[in-house]
Amino acid sequence: MDIVMPYKSGIDATREIVQVDPGAVVIMCSALGQESLVMEAIEAGATDFIVKPFRGEDVLAVVKKVLGE
Amino acid sequence: MATAQDKYLSIFVTEAREHLAQLEGELVRIETEAEGPFGLPLWDSIFRKTHSVKGSAATLGLTELVDMAHAAEALIFKLRAKGQRPERGQVELLLQATDTLARLVRRAAEALSAGAGDALPKAKAEAAPPVTGADLIARLAAAAQALPDPQPAQKLVRAQIKAAIDPALPRYRVVVQLSAKCQAPGARALIVQRKLKALGTLIELEPPPAQLMQTKGAARLTADFATARSAEEVRLACASVPEVEAVEVRPEAKGVVQGQPATHGALAAPAATAPVALATTTPPRGTPTLDAPELRPDATVRVRADALDQLLDSAGEVLLGIARLREASRKLPEANAGHFEAEVDRLRRTARELHGKVMNARLTPFSALTERLPRAVRDLSHRLGKEVDLEVQGAEVELDRAVIEAMGDPLSHLVRNSVDHGIERPDERQASGKPPRGKLSIAARRERDRVVIDIEDDGRGLDGQALLRKALDSGAITAEAAGLLKSTALVELAFLPGISTRTEATDVSGRGVGLDAVQRAVEALGGKLSLRSQPARGARFTIDLPLSVSMSNLLLVQVGGEMYGLPLPRVVLTTEYDLSARGGEGFDSRSVIVGGQWVTAYGLAKLFGLPSLAPPGPRPFVVLEVDGITFAVAVDRLVGQEEAVVKPLFPPLDRVRGLAGSTVLGNGRPLLVLDPRGLAEMAGVQKTAPRPARPPVKGAA
Numbered sequence: 001m002d003i004v005m006p007y008k009s010g011i012d013a014t015r016e017i018v019q020v021d022p023g024a025v026v027i028m029c030s031a032l033g034q035e036s037l038v039m040e041a042i043e044a045g046a047t048d049f050i051v052k053p054f055r056g057e058d059v060l061a062v063v064k065k066v067l068g069e
Numbered sequence: 070m071a072t073a074q075d076k077y078l079s080i081f082v083t084e085a086r087e088h089l090a091q092l093e094g095e096l097v098r099i100e101t102e103a104e105g106p107f108g109l110p111l112w113d114s115i116f117r118k119t120h121s122v123k124g125s126a127a128t129l130g131l132t133e134l135v136d137m138a139h140a141a142e143a144l145i146f147k148l149r150a151k152g153q154r155p156e157r158g159q160v161e162l163l164l165q166a167t168d169t170l171a172r173l174v175r176r177a178a179e180a181l182s183a184g185a186g187d188a189l190p191k192a193k194a195e196a197a198p199p200v201t202g203a204d205l206i207a208r209l210a211a212a213a214q215a216l217p218d219p220q221p222a223q224k225l226v227r228a229q230i231k232a233a234i235d236p237a238l239p240r241y242r243v244v245v246q247l248s249a250k251c252q253a254p255g256a257r258a259l260i261v262q263r264k265l266k267a268l269g270t271l272i273e274l275e276p277p278p279a280q281l282m283q284t285k286g287a288a289r290l291t292a293d294f295a296t297a298r299s300a301e302e303v304r305l306a307c308a309s310v311p312e313v314e315a316v317e318v319r320p321e322a323k324g325v326v327q328g329q330p331a332t333h334g335a336l337a338a339p340a341a342t343a344p345v346a347l348a349t350t351t352p353p354r355g356t357p358t359l360d361a362p363e364l365r366p367d368a369t370v371r372v373r374a375d376a377l378d379q380l381l382d383s384a385g386e387v388l389l390g391i392a393r394l395r396e397a398s399r400k401l402p403e404a405n406a407g408h409f410e411a412e413v414d415r416l417r418r419t420a421r422e423l424h425g426k427v428m429n430a431r432l433t434p435f436s437a438l439t440e441r442l443p444r445a446v447r448d449l450s451h452r453l454g455k456e457v458d459l460e461v462q463g464a465e466v467e468l469d470r471a472v473i474e475a476m477g478d479p480l481s482h483l484v485r486n487s488v489d490h491g492i493e494r495p496d497e498r499q500a501s502g503k504p505p506r507g508k509l510s511i512a513a514r515r516e517r518d519r520v521v522i523d524i525e526d527d528g529r530g531l532d533g534q535a536l537l538r539k540a541l542d543s544g545a546i547t548a549e550a551a552g553l554l555k556s557t558a559l560v561e562l563a564f565l566p567g568i569s570t571r572t573e574a575t576d577v578s579g580r581g582v583g584l585d586a587v588q589r590a591v592e593a594l595g596g597k598l599s600l601r602s603q604p605a606r607g608a609r610f611t612i613d614l615p616l617s618v619s620m621s622n623l624l625l626v627q628v629g630g631e632m633y634g635l636p637l638p639r640v641v642l643t644t645e646y647d648l649s650a651r652g653g654e655g656f657d658s659r660s661v662i663v664g665g666q667w668v669t670a671y672g673l674a675k676l677f678g679l680p681s682l683a684p685p686g687p688r689p690f691v692v693l694e695v696d697g698i699t700f701a702v703a704v705d706r707l708v709g710q711e712e713a714v715v716k717p718l719f720p721p722l723d724r725v726r727g728l729a730g731s732t733v734l735g736n737g738r739p740l741l742v743l744d745p746r747g748l749a750e751m752a753g754v755q756k757t758a759p760r761p762a763r764p765p766v767k768g769a770a
Contacts, residue, residue, distance in 0.1 A: 030253075035282050038256040040106060048260060048311060053251035065311040 001046075003030045003037050012043045025066055029054070038063035074129075075181060081125045082178045083371065088118040089171045089345075090440050096163050097443040100516035103154040110279030112149035119145055122170060132174045139201060141166040141208035147216040164444065169202055238270075240321035241300060243292040245307050257312055258290055264306050269296025285465055287360040288315075292714030293321070319503060373469060377431050384424040388712060389734070391417045431536055433473045435513045436464035437524075438480055446480060446509065449488050456487055456495055456506040463513035468520050468764060472614055475594055479587040483524045483610050484509065486583070488596055491608055501605060503527065520616055525609040531602040533559030560602045565589045592746055595621065595638070621715050623732070623742060625708035629679030632708060634715075634732065634742040641694050643707055646670075647687040661701055663692050669751040670701035676727065681705060693745045700754045715742050727751050 003010040014026050028041045028049040038049045048066050050058060095115050102108055110150040141163055145313075146713040201351035245261050247254050258278035265271045281288055296303060300318040391413060398409050405549050439461045450457040492498075492507030499505050513522045531558065540546045540562045554562075566585040591598040595615045602608035623634035624643075646661050661670045670690055674681035683705040690701045713732040722728065729744035 035253045035255050036107070036252050039259050039278065039282065042256055042259045042263070043106060047251065049256055062311045065309055069310060 001026060001028055003028055003034055003041060011037065011044050014041055014046045015044045027062060028064065078129055078181050081129055082126065082174055082181065085122050085174045088122050089167055089174065090107065092118045093164065093167050093444045093479050094440050096160055096167065097447050099155060100157070100160050108152065110277055112145070113277065114280060116142065116145050116149055131173070131177060133202060133380060136168060136206055137166055137169055137173065138533060140206040144209050144213040147213050151216060159212055164206055169205055172476050217552050232250060238295045238297060241294045241296065241303060242319045242321050243294050243303060244317040245309065245313055246315040247288045248312045251286060251288065251312045254284050254286070254288040257310070258288065260310050261290055261307060261313070264310060265292055265294055266394060268298050268303055268306055269294055311442045312325040372657055377427070379472070381427045381431065384420070384427045387420045388424060391420055392711065392713070428469065431470045432467035433470045434464060435468060437465045437473050438476060438509060439464050442484060443509070445483060446488055449485060453489065454494055455488065455492055457492055458506050458508050460508065460510040462510065466513040466515050466520055468614065469616060472594055474711050475590060479590040482583050486606070487524065487526040487528065491526040493529055494519040520614050522612040522614070523609055525607065527607040530604045530606050530608050531560045531563060536560060536562040557601060560600050563600065564598065580604050593744070621713060623711050623713050624691065624713055626704040627706040627708050628673045628681070630682055630702050631679065632740055634713065634740050635693070636729070636742065636745065637710065639695060639745040641692040642693065644690050645687045646690050661690060663701065668692060669754060670703055673702040673704050676748065676751050693750050695746045698749060698754055700749060700752065702748065
């Protein structure tokens with residue numbers, strides 16, 4: 001999920017998702033320089049994050065790691 | 070005598086400066102972020118830095134520094150415990166304390182450079198308390214006194230956690246190595262922290278995630294951890310976090326005495342074994358620990374800036390030497406030349422690589438320039454009765470050190486300009502339907518081999534038409550030239566010397582003095598300054614800079630027996646023209662035809678008041694282009710082309726018009742590099758509409 005989205009921020013959305021399903025896996029995607037937002041998102045319950053620009057294999061690597069636990 | 074003391078003092082000065090610079094930024098941030106999620110870690114960091122300055126000053130006997138830092142620390146301690154947004158006056162006091170500390174550090178540094186042997190006693194003697202110091206300490210103490218005594222602080226909480234942990238629970242030291250590719254170590258550390266908290270009791274995590282927020286790349290986290298789970302479970306949990314390179318879970322020794330021999334053993338262990346231990350799984354008890362210094366994968370060392378400059382100079386010299394070698398090889402007999410040239414080429418490639426690596430080592434993050442801006446913007450806007458939010462993006466973008474150094478003044482000038490002229494007072498803003506707080510954003514980004522910096526505000530903007538009227542009235546441009554300007558480029562008339570839409574001057578950014586200086590500074594680095602603005606909507610200055618400026622291609626020309634360099638990127642072409650038939654060598658300006666266009670030509674010798682030594686007859690002209698203005702200069706001789714490390718001129722030479730910098734040629738001769746824009750200004754080149762010539766008489770490439 002993107003951190004910056006129209007209507008609702010990714011951080012708020014994460015908070016709501018985790019409230020509904022505490023086991024939900026949420027991977028944030030952020031641009032460089034948004035680190036404080038990423039940290040907020042993680043405090044809000046995001047499982048992991050990936051920084052733009054990324055390649056397909058980067059996404060795969062994160063998803064594998066996160067689901068492989 | 071006291072060389073060891075001097076060394077410590079010099080380390081202290083470097084570190085204290087860094088701490089104080091960061092402290093300043095953090096104090097400005099705490100004003101708005103105290104009640105946010107990072108308020109407490111930010112206070113912690115502020116406290117730690119003040120404390121660290123105090124501690125190292127104490128070991129060096131710099132008592133005045135200690136007193137000041139101590140007074141500041143006491144106030145910080147109480148403010149942190151309170152956890153609320155500090156008052157403006159309190160932050161003001163702390164900022165003043167930071168300033169005073171910086172002054173004291175500077176004095177210690179001066180004492181250090183003044184005398185080798187007696188540096189320290191001198192530093193102490195000179196640190197006689199200035200009036201403001203004692204006064205400030207009293208005010209800090211009063212401010213601290215006014216605050217309630219803190220509730221049990223963090224440290225106590227931590228102690229309580231430690232005490233509350235079941236002593237039977239196994240304790241571990243968990244060391245997590247984050248990959249160098251890690252884009253956001255702070256966020257990564259937060260994930261590791263959460264993992265650990267889910268498995269047991271996390272007593273301490275060093276460094277705290279918030280502290281890693283501004284950093285990039287590899288980081289090492291050390292956790293003090295108590296859990297009933299097995300070490301392997303803990304290790305696997307941490308290893309499942311992306312971008313975690315290695316994890317070590319080491320059972321904590323029960324007592325200090327027992328733990329120490331293992332550490333000592335590790336330090337003595339061969340360097341090669343330690344990283345292996347880290348990269349594999351949990352090492353059994355007693356194996357080398359992570360405390361071994363060689364484990365840091367990207368250890369850094371401090372290198373003096375001038376050492377890097379010298380290294381770059383030498384790398385440049387090597388390149389020049391190779392160029393001369395190639396030149397010399399042309400005189401070799403055919404039979405030997407081929408092999409020799411191939412070897413020289415190979416050498417040149419290696420030397421270029423070396424040069425590139427040195428350039429890389431000199432890269433400095435943009436944050437070096439922006440670190441002090443929050444404070445400057447805060448102070449300035451308060452003084453002007455304005456509210457300004459500053460936002461900095463891309464602080465991690467790296468630029469050559471020379472660029473960073475040269476951009477300091479221009480950047481702060483643009484920022485001052487925005488706060489002073491651009492952003493309106495809150496009442497004015499509200500009257501025009503804007504939020505009362507103005508916004509100023511500075512964003513740096515890398516675009517291939519260039520770095521682009523945008524300085525944007527949402528203030529009153531510039532009025533292009535008004536600037537045009539001013540420029541026409543003052544005769545800075547002709548009506549003909551004005552007709553050629555695009556409407557969006559009208560605001561860039563503000564770059565002309567002496568042009569401003571403001572009628573009254575302020576002591577902050579003066580009147581119309583400066584934007585031309587900013588433009589000159591940017592162009593001296595081979596960059597470009599542009600401006601886009603709409604009245605009432607704000608303004609955006611864009612600085613487009615090369616990543617590194619040190620190496621430039623020069624066209625060497627000879628005039629009046631002297632050699633000069635012209636930056637090759639500005640040279641359109643060179644041509645030959647015979648003026649002797651038309652009356653003269655000592656001409657002021659002449660029109661010549663280049664590529665079917667009339668171009669005004671000036672004698673370079675005449676511009677600099679030098680004798681022209683060229684014999685009558687055809688002579689070379691260099692056609693230059695600056696900002697769409699094409700003109701030609703006549704020279705005596707074209708000498709050749711050379712790659713050189715151009716250095717800025719030092720005062721008073723930097724005030725001489727028409728000069729951009731200097732360099733030293735391979736043969737050791739100094740060379741002045743000319744500034745085409747300055748030449749155009751000296752000659753009074755007017756921007757004129759291109760007018761087609763009759764069939765060209767002579768034009769060459």
